[in-house]
Structure formats: C-alpha cells, structure tokens
Amino acid sequence: MAKGIGEFLLEMVGEAVADLILTLLACALLACLVLIAHLSWSFSPRLTVAGAGLLSLVLAHGAWRTFRDPTKGRGRRRLAAVTTAVFTLTASTGLFLLLYSTGCDCL
Numbered sequence: 001m002a003k004g005i006g007e008f009l010l011e012m013v014g015e016a017v018a019d020l021i022l023t024l025l026a027c028a029l030l031a032c033l034v035l036i037a038h039l040s041w042s043f044s045p046r047l048t049v050a051g052a053g054l055l056s057l058v059l060a061h062g063a064w065r066t067f068r069d070p071t072k073g074r075g076r077r078r079l080a081a082v083t084t085a086v087f088t089l090t091a092s093t094g095l096f097l098l099l100y101s102t103g104c105d106c107l
Helices: 002-043 045-067 078-103
Strands: none
Touching (some): 002 045, 045 078
C-alpha cells in the first residue's frame, strides 16, 4: 500500500513539474513573439504590415490546401507543401499557447 501511495505521489509531482515547464515555455514563447512584433514595428511599420499580410496569405493558402479535398493524380507541389507545413506549425503553436500561456501570470 505504501508503494502505491509513493508511486501516486511521484506521478503527481512529475505531472506538476511537467505542467510548470510547459507553462514557462509558453510564457517565454509568448514574450519572444511580443518582442519580435515590437522590434519589427519600431524598425519599420510598413514592412511589418506587409510581412503580416504576406504571412496571412501563406497561412490562408496552407489552410485551404489542408482542408480541401485532395486532387486525383497530382502530388503536392513544393509551395503547397511549405504553406501547409507553415499553417500546421502555426496552428499547433497557437493551440499550445492557448492551453498553456493562460496559466502564467505574464498576461
């Protein structure tokens, strides 16, 4: 019985430490994104807006390629593969930040 309680406590502490590490990583990532946005805006607002527009187009194309029906007989082109990967990475990062950065007090 004592062994079961020890395993339970070890697992509970491990989950708490893992959650703390993920929350700290999310806060650090959020801080880096804010810093990048601030520095790019202070360098050139026009270039920042143009870059945001280009990123929006890439994400829209990646989302469109991800969620549409696949065409028959044609493989993915390089641009489609890149935009799909960028969209998937951005969506995963957004979900990670949504789940873990809400727990930190940096907001």
